Amino acid sequence: MLRNKSKALFNKTKKIIPGGVNSPVRSFSAVSSTPFIVKKAKGSSITDIDNNNYIDFIGSWGAMILGHSDNRIIKKLNSISKNGLTYGAPHEAETKIAEFIIKNIPAVEKIRMVNSGTEATMSAARLARGYTNKDIIIKFNGCYHGHGDAFLVEAGSGAATYGKPSSSGVTKGSSKDTISIPYNDKELLKKTFNRYKDKIACVIIEPIAGNMNFVKSNKDFLKLARQLCTKNKSLLIFDEVMTGFRVNFKGAQHLYGIKPDLTTFGKVIGGGLPVGAFGGKSKIMDMLAPDGPIYQAGTLSGNPLAMHCGLETLKIISNKSFFKKLSAKTKSFVNGLNEIAKKNNYPFHADSEGGMFGLYFTNNKPKNIEDIKNSNIKHFNKFFNYMLSNGVFFAPSAYEAGFISEAHTQKDFSEVYKLFTKFIKSIT
Numbered sequence: 001m002l003r004n005k006s007k008a009l010f011n012k013t014k015k016i017i018p019g020g021v022n023s024p025v026r027s028f029s030a031v032s033s034t035p036f037i038v039k040k041a042k043g044s045s046i047t048d049i050d051n052n053n054y055i056d057f058i059g060s061w062g063a064m065i066l067g068h069s070d071n072r073i074i075k076k077l078n079s080i081s082k083n084g085l086t087y088g089a090p091h092e093a094e095t096k097i098a099e100f101i102i103k104n105i106p107a108v109e110k111i112r113m114v115n116s117g118t119e120a121t122m123s124a125a126r127l128a129r130g131y132t133n134k135d136i137i138i139k140f141n142g143c144y145h146g147h148g149d150a151f152l153v154e155a156g157s158g159a160a161t162y163g164k165p166s167s168s169g170v171t172k173g174s175s176k177d178t179i180s181i182p183y184n185d186k187e188l189l190k191k192t193f194n195r196y197k198d199k200i201a202c203v204i205i206e207p208i209a210g211n212m213n214f215v216k217s218n219k220d221f222l223k224l225a226r227q228l229c230t231k232n233k234s235l236l237i238f239d240e241v242m243t244g245f246r247v248n249f250k251g252a253q254h255l256y257g258i259k260p261d262l263t264t265f266g267k268v269i270g271g272g273l274p275v276g277a278f279g280g281k282s283k284i285m286d287m288l289a290p291d292g293p294i295y296q297a298g299t300l301s302g303n304p305l306a307m308h309c310g311l312e313t314l315k316i317i318s319n320k321s322f323f324k325k326l327s328a329k330t331k332s333f334v335n336g337l338n339e340i341a342k343k344n345n346y347p348f349h350a351d352s353e354g355g356m357f358g359l360y361f362t363n364n365k366p367k368n369i370e371d372i373k374n375s376n377i378k379h380f381n382k383f384f385n386y387m388l389s390n391g392v393f394f395a396p397s398a399y400e401a402g403f404i405s406e407a408h409t410q411k412d413f414s415e416v417y418k419l420f421t422k423f424i425k426s427i428t
């Protein structure tokens with residue numbers, strides 16, 4: 001598979017866009033490669049400018065739950081765009097998508113739309129701090145909450161101590177009120193609350209983590225977080241930017257039966273256009289400007305195309321059979337991979353929830369980012385490059401999840417099974 005045009009364009013782009021990309025993971029640097037440049041995408045397939053086709057298991061990081069360029073969505077966008085592209089004034093689709101989400105997610109009584117997941121989590125954290133009048137944010141190692149300064153923080157020197165910046169350019173001031181501790185560690189969470197109890201504004205968590213590969217939280221752990229937040233008058237924020245309308249129709253909070261105070265959304269709710277949102281209890285949300293003292297705004301927030309595109313997507317996936325089918329399809333995909341690994345005695349495990357999955361190059365199901373770090377990353381990188389050169393596009397990093405859309409077919413899976421078997425034989 002030749003990628004000459006992609007390589008040439010990428011080299012040219014590197015001169016004018018840092019790293020050649022508008023978001024770092026796209027550079028394929030984690031897997032020692034360079035990216036293909038997309039020409040178009042349809043269904044489960046992406047075509048690059050060299051006219052190579054790839055079966056796409058990323059779907060714009062989960063957003064494309066119906067597959068690329070779905071006819072129903074394209075039709076909606078075509079008709080709606082005739083009425084204008086942005087108004088800077090209220091319009092009806094904003095009310096409709098808010099109503100739709102509130103009706104389906106019990107923990108959300110009021111919601112505000114923004115333009116990205118990053119904006120959603122940043123705004124939710126500010127709201128939590130303003131509402132509680134406290135400063136500290138507790139997050140978990142390996143969870144990603146966008147690139148807001150307060151989240152670009154890694155664990156400090158001792159357990160349960162203030163974090164340090166994980167990116168250059170983040171001041172000690174912005175990181176000193178964030179504490180990052182291991183995922184799924186109940187004892188340390190208790191200890192952290194004991195130490196800082198009346199200073200904690202919020203706990204923010206991906207209830208199923210999709211940014212350290214795919215790692216489920218334990219129900220006991222989430223329950224403890226809920227209890228500790230309630231007891232200490234801190235807010236529990238579920239970052240469902242990735243899991244919302246992805247692991248099932250009502251998100252990870254429905255799966256675990258735990259109600260967060262605030263929830264953040266993104267990805268799927270835009271149906272492919274740039275959208276984020278945060279919502280929760282009315283008495284908390286009412287603290288936002290213009291009614292309350294906590295400022296938050298956006299020129300393009302509630303953009304009409306994005307609202308219509310998102311709402312249309314949500315309506316389609318709200319059909320009862322949608323997630324039943326998608327979950328079964330995803331499960332059968334990972335089961336197929338597990339069987340091949342087992343048959344060939346290859347240390348590997350795959351897991352899924354709804355339309356989201358994880359591939360681990362180890363025998364064990366991971367419980368935190370350390371387990372992923374200890375998996376065979378070298379083999380993953382070889383796997384990625386082998387698959388890519390044979391027309392299959394998995395996430396270009398061992399620390400990312402994968403996604404199945406309505407458009408994926410059994411034929412797509414058979415192709416991957418065939419290649420996976422060959423890959424194992426070539427590496428063992």
Ligand SMILES: *Cc1c(COP(=O)(O)O)cnc(C)c1O
Pocket residue numbers: 061115116117118119121144145146147206210211239240241242266267276
């Ligand atoms: C993608 C993601 C974000 C950031 O969203 P952007 O739209 O990329 O800013 C935040 N949190 C989680 C859990 C995500 O997966």
